[in-house]
Amino acid sequence: MLKIAESMHYEVYKEYEAVLLKVKTSNKVVTIGDFYGDVEKAIISPEERYCVMVGCGIIVYFLSEPFNPYEYDRKCSQWKEWYKIGDIWIQDVMLENNGLIEIQMENGKKEKIQIDVA
Template identity: 35%
Template sequence: MAPNTLATSSNYAIEHEYELAYLRLPGGRKIVVGDFYGDPQAALIDADENWCAIGGCGLIIYRLAEPFDEYANGKPSRQYWEFNREPPDIFWIEELTQLNAHEIALRLDSGEVQIVTLPNFDVSV
């Protein structure tokens, strides 16, 4: 992986340039999937390529399906969900591990591990 690549799968890659996280789609198109205070530190792409997760100052879950709506801070979307990104409940995430299709483990900078259950979204929407 290149130094700015956080995760790859058969069809996708999660890359970052400074504080912005990008999803590289098949064909090479890049879309913004997150904006982090400090650089994003970790990412993973679901084994079934239904979603991806990006962590750093908090967590963003991004659904891998059309219309591939770009992330914008404060913009509600059915494409992505944000967790623990604002004081006083910020998680400083260093590592992400997929446990199953609906749960991921977050290793925080304190060494603590938190389990997050993903939103109940239908990937066919």
């Protein structure tokens, strides 16, 4: 496993195509993402409300109980995903204010996505 992000209460690791979250206070480890071709980047929001992961698509995983494990083709309020179907590669992601994220695709196109951070 390779650590790719860390905050005060969380660590994010990648292992092959899976993305794993370790909750430092409990040592709980849960799968929070899965990417065809591996994850490119993960960022934990400054207030530790969510983790944004990019690669072939985007997954935003909300950092709160019950920490449901991520599964393909499953709808769950624990995460949101974009561009997971198809062959859209995201090379970079930047967090902006109030749940706005900016992504850069491999073709150079940039897009902003608003997420609900209630």
